[in-house]
Amino acid sequence: MIRTTYNKKARFVYGGQYFDAFQFCALETQLSWLIAAQEVVKFWLDDTEHLELQTSGSTGHPKKITLPKNVLQQSALATLAAFNLEEENNAFLFLPCAFIGGKRMVIRALVGGLQLHLAEPKLALPQLQRDFDFVALTPMQASNSLLQLNCFKRVLLGGGPVHAGLMQKLQSIEADVYHSYGMTETASHIALRKLNGADSNEDFVALKGVSFRVDNRNCLQIDAPLWDAKKLQTNDVVELKNARVFVWKGRTDNVINSGGVKIYPEEIEKVLEQQIDAAFFIGAMPDAKSGEKLVLFIEGAASYQLDFNALSKLQRPKQVIFLPQFEYTETNKINREKTVQAFLQASEKG
Numbered sequence: 001m002i003r004t005t006y007n008k009k010a011r012f013v014y015g016g017q018y019f020d021a022f023q024f025c026a027l028e029t030q031l032s033w034l035i036a037a038q039e040v041v042k043f044w045l046d047d048t049e050h051l052e053l054q055t056s057g058s059t060g061h062p063k064k065i066t067l068p069k070n071v072l073q074q075s076a077l078a079t080l081a082a083f084n085l086e087e088e089n090n091a092f093l094f095l096p097c098a099f100i101g102g103k104r105m106v107i108r109a110l111v112g113g114l115q116l117h118l119a120e121p122k123l124a125l126p127q128l129q130r131d132f133d134f135v136a137l138t139p140m141q142a143s144n145s146l147l148q149l150n151c152f153k154r155v156l157l158g159g160g161p162v163h164a165g166l167m168q169k170l171q172s173i174e175a176d177v178y179h180s181y182g183m184t185e186t187a188s189h190i191a192l193r194k195l196n197g198a199d200s201n202e203d204f205v206a207l208k209g210v211s212f213r214v215d216n217r218n219c220l221q222i223d224a225p226l227w228d229a230k231k232l233q234t235n236d237v238v239e240l241k242n243a244r245v246f247v248w249k250g251r252t253d254n255v256i257n258s259g260g261v262k263i264y265p266e267e268i269e270k271v272l273e274q275q276i277d278a279a280f281f282i283g284a285m286p287d288a289k290s291g292e293k294l295v296l297f298i299e300g301a302a303s304y305q306l307d308f309n310a311l312s313k314l315q316r317p318k319q320v321i322f323l324p325q326f327e328y329t330e331t332n333k334i335n336r337e338k339t340v341q342a343f344l345q346a347s348e349k350g
Contacts, residue, residue: 008113009087010109011116040103050067051066076104081208087113089134091117123140135155155178157179186224186229191204206244212244220237222234250267258314278298296319304320
């Protein structure tokens with residue numbers, strides 16, 4: 001087992017003051033988001049061997065797992081290397097530490113000796129008065145903070161898909177922006193793709209020490225020995241280019257079987273992204289003829305003149321439904337299944 005380390009150059013910056021790890025833990029506060037960050041630091045400094053987390057369901061149904069500290073350290077070291085982060089570089093924490101994304105940022109600072117500036121997690125970045133080396137954000141935060149992204153050298157987006165509209169806007173951003181692929185079981189991302197600049201593309205490239213294969217469904221399997229992950233099975237359908245590169249296609253969880261044909265909603269959504277500026281997804285509803293029919297769900301009351309000509313006949317939604325509000329997970333992802341079920345239950349009640 002690799003011994004975990006605490007880099008004494010790590011600093012936590014809050015309210016214009018710099019604190020070492022012990023001073024930060026001793027800081028008196030009633031702010032829940034700040035207390036959550038303190039708890040991560042305390043965990044890293046004490047004798048607790050494992051961190052208990054809730055998975056998002058990337059490798060099956062959501063479940064509780066525990067990650068050893070040495071795995072968390074390997075993940076932190078891989079990120080530090082991938083983004084060329086060095087001691088005393090300035091990073092910005094804007095993800096809630098109640099979830100894995102925020103916890104990872106704190107651990108990266110502790111392992112790498114970063115100066116981690118803390119702000120209350122919101123949907124948009126605050127006005128920043130200085131430049132930073134690194135930040136991790138959700139795609140929604142990035143979309144709401146485009147001008148502020150230029151305050152960073154490198155931006156890592158994770159926790160959800162990056163839609164075409166955001167991709168297009170990112171091309172005018174000077175910062176290097178990356179999209180992560182990973183899951184709770186791997187402690188963090190294990191592959192990255194570049195989203196802007198001349199080298200942007202759809203390819204997710206493995207971090208050092210990680211390799212890929214696929215099963216008979218073309219679902220990704222991950223080999224990451226340093227992360228204690230060997231032949232980790234996912235439900236993500238990919239196009240595997242080689243043992244270190246893949247293109248993400250969709251999830252078997254969301255596959256729709258219409259008339260005996262398997263249809264991946266994510267492929268349809270990718271085509272429709274540039275026509276719809278609201279939250280939406282392709283779902284399925286029972287159909288007497290085909291078993292399941294494709295339905296386009298859009299959040300809000302707006303109407304759209306949609307062009308389905310770019311879709312094949314089998315990919316075209318049979319119905320478009322506008323809902324006032326979708327069901328969401330704790331991490332602000334659309335809960336497709338619950339949204340459809342809520343609509344069907346409301347329809348039955350009339």
